[in-house]
Amino acid sequence: MTQPIDTSIYAAITEAIQAEAKRLLSEGQVSVVIGYAAGRRKGSVQPVVVSDAAIADKLIFTPASVNNLAVYLTKAKKEIPKSGKIGVVVKGCDLKALVGLMGESQLKREELYLIGVPCAGVLASTVQPDTVLTADTIASKCCECDAHLPTGCDFVPNVTLPTRPQLEWKYAAEIARLEALTPAERWSFWKEQFAKCIKCYACRQVCPFCFCEQCLCDRNKPQMVESTPRPAGNTAWHIVRAMHLAGRCAGCAECERVCPMDIPLNLLNRKMAKELKELYDYEASLEVNEKGPLTSYTDKDDQSFIK
Amino acid sequence: MSRIGVFICHCGENISRTVDVERVALEVGKMPGVAFSTDYKYMCSDPGQNLLKKAIQEQKLTHVVVAACSPRMHEKTFRKAVEAAGLNPYLCEMANIREHCSWVHENKEEATAKAIEIVGMMVERVKKNRSLPAITVPVTKRALIIGGGIAGIQAALDIADCGHEVILVEREPSIGGHMAQLSETFPTLDCSQCIMTPKMVDVANHPKIKLYTHSEIELVEGYIGNFQVTIKKKARSVDEDKCTGCGVCMTKCPQKKIPNKFDQNIGMRTAIYVPFPQAVPNTPVIDRENCTMFKTGKCGVCQKVCGPGAVDFEQQDQLIVEAVGAIVVATGFDLYTINEKPKGSAIKGYGEFGHGKIPDVIDGMTFERLASASGPTGGKILRPSDGKEPKQIVFIQCIGSRAREKGISYCSKVCCMYTAKHTMLYHHKVHDGQAYVFFMDARTPGKSYDEFWRRSIEEEEAVYIRGMVSRLYQKGDKIVVMGSDIAVGVQVEIEADMVVLATAVMPQKGADTLAQKLGISYDKYHFYSEAHAKLRPVECATAGIYLAGACQGPKDIPETVSQASAAAAKVMTLFSKDQLEREPIVARVREAGCVGCFACKKVCAYGAVEEKEIRDRQGNLIKVVAYVNPGVCGGCGTCQATCPSKSVELDGYTDEQIVAMIEAL
Amino acid sequence: MTPKNIMEYSYYPGCSLHASAGEYDLSTRELFKTLGIGLTEIPDWFCCGATPAHNVDELLSLSLCAKNLELADSVEGDVAVACAACFSRLKTTQHTLKENETKRKQVEKAIDAPVKLDSKVKHLLEILAKDLGLERLAAAVNKPLSGLKVACYYGCLLTRPTDVPNLDCTEAPTIMEHVIEAVGAETVAWTHRLECCGANFTLSRPGVVIQLTNAILESAKAAGADCIMVGCPLCHGNLDIRQKEIEGVYNTNYNLPVFYLTQLVGLSVGLGSDKLGLDAMIVNPTPLLKEKGLL
């Protein structure tokens, strides 16, 4: 029995985004608006950069608006005209990433116009983009979401979030299941997962926090991390990736969504987030932090693991 | 292709007893890149070093590994030898086969195998070593001293006497600090003013000392050898160049009832004033908050009577920038005010002791002013409430200090001694009076200190009661002191005429703000932190900044003066060279890879990472990257471990070098 | 229809309030009813061990309080405590067990239940001054105690030791003064607000008690107080019941009625003598209250 999730507010949100984008572009407040537009398949959605008020009504918001648009503000930034502010449509989870990027000097708040979206959830998979959002089809990250309503944005459509049915916390459950295993069992689980990896680096490409111009894993002088698409190299890559995202990852789960081999990548990120919350009471939030958990310290930090 | 020379030391028999050195030399000789390999009895001896030098030249070696003792022992020796032979010293590495091998293993087979691996690791490492040029930083030979108390004065005089220029900045209108307020000093009872004022005059007359009083530090930029300091010179309303210090203005000022902070607000002063007669400089300052002219726009008497026309109501605050090479922080202390709970502080007040409410409960510094011959009572001990001579006086020690529950757990160090001194001064001035002291412990370590304390009891008849006071209250014109005598185990009540509280020594208010400007660290009480508690007690962890006096922790005068001279010596060591040379183990940013996330800046304990703009030829900003100031970098490499793209590298410990070692395993 | 209470508490009266301090219990219940604050007595509560237990057996004293806290958990709301000694013991138990893992385990074994360390234990003063708030308290007043000079007596347990009760500043508290000033009375600045009355020695060394209590009464009188206000049945016993005896010993005359805080606050919200148990007081307050126009 699948419980439907009420997304009726998305129509009002779409209208509000269109009107706001039209206003912003025609008044010249922003040079472009990055948002979602309908794709060619029925129900599909793709990211779009709108620079003309006349086509602002292309912008939509639906349960298929899965992409974290923050990534276009880092890697693709050079392609977006630099003059003026950039408007961007953000869900709560995307906003956490954006805020994280501000904390790492990659973005400046004053250069952005944030259009926040009150979000009831998006689809886990867009293979069938016109699927109805239900407790079964909703993305796992949305089940554990604590940021349905973005704060600190320049504009948020005035809608009331519908109450949602209680949803199962899939990540938490899976982490607990793995934690209960022996190290050898966990190793064989991940070994199997990482063996699937084809080193396409889609996870890196889609991650807003993988903004390095040259990835450590691409370096060959010295070769710190084996780069072959073999089990050894794959494992190294995923360990390094999880470590580099620890204390930074905002939980948008895009890595997991884009992985063509269905490796549960966000599990690693969630696990690290959980540990850092327990150790240092840190979690990604909607407010800019001056320092992250691994770039700060206190003299009282836990050292029970140190002899 | 590298031509590596490997030299295996026998260290007499220290190594060769458990390590087959010949076999090590033989095996290592087969390693790729090794052009020369030998063993020798004592590599560190002159013949050993000559062997090394000769081999470098004859074999045209590009890198050297000396397998011998710990690099902590002889790395400098061999690097120097390598340099003498014409190679960059950082192309030489040591493999530790003594402390880490021959001395800790007995099995010769195992030890030899381990030694070969250790040397092999270092061979792989040294291949990736680069020549590192020595880093030099120019030194501006001028010192800034913050704070004009005895610590600042001593440091200033020492440095200036050595021929270097000194900028001395003092917040108050006169230098002198707390020591100028004291009456007589322990353990010799010489008059504080008598020993202090000549030094103050020396400062004023010294050709190398530039004095900024009534001034504060606004901004500090730069690093060791090269600081730029912005000083805010607050408007004095009196032209220092024109003023002759005749003092007529002060005699004519109609505002005469302003409590004088220098006299702990017991004595009064005028609105145009010098804090005390011996002030340096002897130029008055107008207290704009209390001046009739500034309040109402009418008066100007001082301006009318001033012969040289020095009074200037229009004077503005000035910002002055000075370039200095070293900074001595000597901001001193403040006393704990027990009737108030400082805002935002963990310190809890002492409402139960009535200080500030009962007029005859005073603190130690106020007693100093009462006992001072130049104080508001002319040296007579008189009660602030009615001017009567107190016949029973109670001194209470450890007010705030050593009281964890009140927020301070440290000992203020000087109170035991100055309370003993107070009982003596009191007995000298009020012959028929009786002094009582409540104390927890008498702490008197110091030359002639315990003798002094004993004298207060044995000769000056002070009654010491071991125990604390629970409450004070006014009863008629007496103050009832309720306490306990734990030596006897009874409750004590004394009806006193006056109570003196030995309040805790605390850092100056605003010590934290100044520390943030300077980039130095401080403890939870805001005392400044030294670089090492034992071995670097006068240096801050931030290079080029030194500490003197009670800003680092409670101190008495002899200790303060010693530390001030020590700080001065450190400054002079720095100034003895034109260029500062440092080990080139510093981090460098690879700008092409840096994306400016500044994780490195967040973790740098030295504040060595700066933001640098990269612009194209038209001046358009391309990106902002990190820049590590080699003069400031401490060389720990935390930045590199933190940098996600490894765009910052620590010279001497690059990823290439370390990975080469791991891969050699 | 009874209006809904604005706040709910589980009520721990303590033994005294069911015995010698019946008027404290009565006035508390009546006052809280009038203020719209619900009090539900903890079912099956028992003695906290008060002052003797912890001197004899620490585990016993901690276990007694821990068990009471566990019982309190069955009732909605924070725990309201009237007696300063009970308050001190409950707070001390929470503090000790929070700090000491070993003791906590021992106690848990003794009471065969997990220890409630997070439930909030509040003295009535705290409820009036902080939870209800001085403004709401003042708004409930219909008979301000104007002209009544009150010496607020804290005794030794309400604020001490540092970091345990956290009711107010340890050595210079003002919470009682704030409460009674809010209902219109005047307070006097006096010296023995926090001195011990000797409650521990009431039975064993009455001589000591008389000496200590006399100093308190003397100081309150000297400061010009009309009466004394307390928040502890033990202090009340010494100050009120022994007052005549002390007057005899020291050949003096204090005539200082000793009120519980709930009695005075109760007067100000219009409760009558019968609801406040004023007739149970040894030093007769009627002449004073009549003189001030409060009865």
Added chain:
Amino acid sequence: MHPEKQKNDFEPKIIAFVCTWCTYAGADLAGTSRMQYPANVRVLKFPCTGRIDPVFILKAFQQGADGVLVSGCHPGDCHYIAGNFHARRRFAAFRKLLEFIGVDLDRLQFSWVSAAEGGKWVEVVTDLTEKVRAMGPMAEFKELAMEEQWSGAINTSELKEAYEAI
């Protein structure tokens, strides 16, 4: 005097990443005091534990280490003010990650060994060596390195047939 040393079938490879100021000096002290410990450890010197990148630990395991030790100055003793505080957080997180991936944390030891603690150095190194010796070789990463198979592996008969046809 010295009992005949047991010859062990398995001699673990232990890699120690240490800071130069405290632990390296502590190891030197063990040497000057002629203390004895197993010869399995190889020491890599860093200026500070703050310099030690988690990637090095990974690399060490991949290079065949059976156990890894990371050791530096006690908190508050860091020669570089706070490097060990940063390291403490970094490694607290990294070991949790390795644990989750399935690495047995008994193979990864962290310690504070000061320049005066030669004895502690010996104890830490000996304990780790013996613990790892009892655990046997660290097979996981070695096995991975041996495996050639990846997602495109020809592991079904159809694929094999098609492949051979080409």
